[in-house]
Amino acid sequence: MKKILIVSAFAVSSMFAHTALMSCFDNGDNTITCEGGFSDGSSAKGVKFHLLQNGQSVLDGTFNEDSEFTFDKPEGDYEAQFDAGEGHKVTVKSSDIAE
C-alpha cells in the first residue's frame, strides 16, 4: 500500500512539474509544421494534434518521432492545438505563425 502511494505521488508531481509546449512555422510551400514538447525535454511523440477552424476540429493527428506534425495550410484563420490532456493543451493561432 505504502509503495503504491509513493509511486502515485511521484507520477502526479512529475505531471505538474512540466509545461506543454508547441511552436509552429510556415514552410513556405503551403504547409505548416508544428513542433511539440515539454519543458522537461521529454518528447511529444504520440501526443494528439488538432487543427481547428471556427472552434471545430478539421484535422486530427499525432506528433511523429521527431515531435512534429505537418499539415497543409488551410484557407482562412485556423488554430493549431497540442493536446496532451487537461492542463496540457497549447493552442497557436494562425496569425502567430511566422514564415
Next chain:
Amino acid sequence: MRKIIISTIAAAAVASSAFGHFQMVYTPESALEKGTTIPLKIVFNHPFADEHTMDMGLQANGKIKPIEEFFVVHKEEKTDLKKDLKEITFKGNSNSGKAYETEYKARKMGDHIFVAVPAPYYEKNEDAYIQQITKMMVNVAGAPTDWDAELGLKAEIVPLTKPYSIWAGSTFSGIVKGDGKPVPFAEIEVEYLNYDVDVKNNKMGEKAHFEAPQDSFVTLTIKADENGKFTFGIPKAGWWGFAALGAGKADKYDGKELSQDAVIWVQAKEMK
C-alpha cells in the same frame, strides 16, 4: 618567501594585462517565444568599459586572419554558418574594429548553440595572442534540447544553469573544461555588457548603464573550485560574459605565447 611574493606579482601582471577582452557573439534576445530570424554580431571588445574594439584575427604582422569556425548545434546536429558570415566594421565608443555579422533562422523549437572560434588575436601590449572560443545560445519556445551539452571544444564552459533562463538576483554555474577535462581553479573573468548594442547600425550605444565604483569592478575575477566548477551571482538583468583564461591546452601560436580562453554568454531577466 621572497620567491612566493615574486611569483604572485608575476601572475598578477600577466592576468591584469589580459584584462577584459571578450569575444562577443551577440543577439538581442536569447529566450524566444517562437521561431524567428535573429541577427548575430561577432565582435571582440571590452563589454563593460567599451574602451577598445579589437580587429578580430589581427596577426603580429598586421594582417587579418579570417575566423576559423562558426557553427550552430541544434538537437545534436552541427550546421556550419561560417559561409554565411559577412565582414563588418563595428563601432565602439572609442574606436572601430573588424567584426562579423549574419542572420539565423531560429525556427525549430529548442536550443540553438552558436560557437565562434576566432583566429588568435595579437595583443601588442603583451606581445602575445588571445583566442577566445565562444558559446552563446538561444532557445525557441522553452523546450530544452542541447543547453547542457559538452561540445568537445578545445576550451569550453559547460553550463549547469540554462544560460537563457536566469532571473536577475539568481546565479549562473558552469564547469571550465580544456580538451574535455575540468580545469581546477581556473581563473574566470566576468563582465557585464554595459551598453545597448545598436544592431542596425553595428555600433555600441553611447550611454553606459552602470558605473564601476573602482577598477576591480570593471572586469570581475572569480576562480573555479578544484573540479573546475564555479557559481556567480547575477545581480542585474542583461548579458553577462564569462571568460576562463587559458583553459585550452594550446599555449603557443606564431612563436608567441597564446591564451586559449573559453567564453560563454548568459542573459538574465528582471522579475517584474
